[in-house]
Amino acid sequence: MFALVRRADLAEVIGSALAAKAAGAGVRVIAERLGRAVETVRGWLRRFASRAEEIRRYFTVLLVDAGVDPAPPGPARSVFADAVGAVVGAWWSLGSRWPDIGTVSPWRVACAVSGGILLAPSWPVETINTSRP
Template sequence: METAVLGMGHRSIAEVLGRADAAVRGRIRRFKMRAEEVRRHFTVGLVAVADDPVMPDPMGSLPTDAVVAVVAAHRAAMTGWPGMFMVSRWEFVGRVLGGRLLTWPPTANCST
């Protein structure tokens, strides 16, 4: 997602990752649809984890703001638990959201 918000297209990302164009395009589209919820969730997490949180400035787009919030929350968690916290940024996201980045939060008509 970081690469996508920096402007790299889905075809280039798919090529680098060795994934199908349609799969990457769908994941980026889904992330964009969920960007506000992701931004909000990780901003709240940042405040909960950081001793003296520095709130990210708005970057001009919801997907970019969501990525910046994820980066800030991940950094705060790494700072808070340096000896225990050794997961990548997007593994952190997966763990925080229960592996449901692209389907989180559940929609009202979603049955689990």
């Protein structure tokens, strides 16, 4: 999976906007850097922020459950940044167990793990179970 449901941009584009916001960039700077409309980027950031704590929890559980020797990220300066850190940490942890995962971006992995609905109104629907095929 490489795109999120109801989003025209690739997961990597949206993910780079989320990472930039977590690093402290403003919406206008992010939109300009990505060549996207300010309202589009603002929508991504608002949707992610509205469920940042759930995303942080979900990906932290994945990080711990799937990792060979997991090391959850420490607290960041905001819940938003914590959630982005958990997504990247889960990608790193999955890559430690399955090295081929490290060849794709953390945002493509997040897209796949969420079934493409990371920014959809209905996510998350259930808790993660990494032992289920």
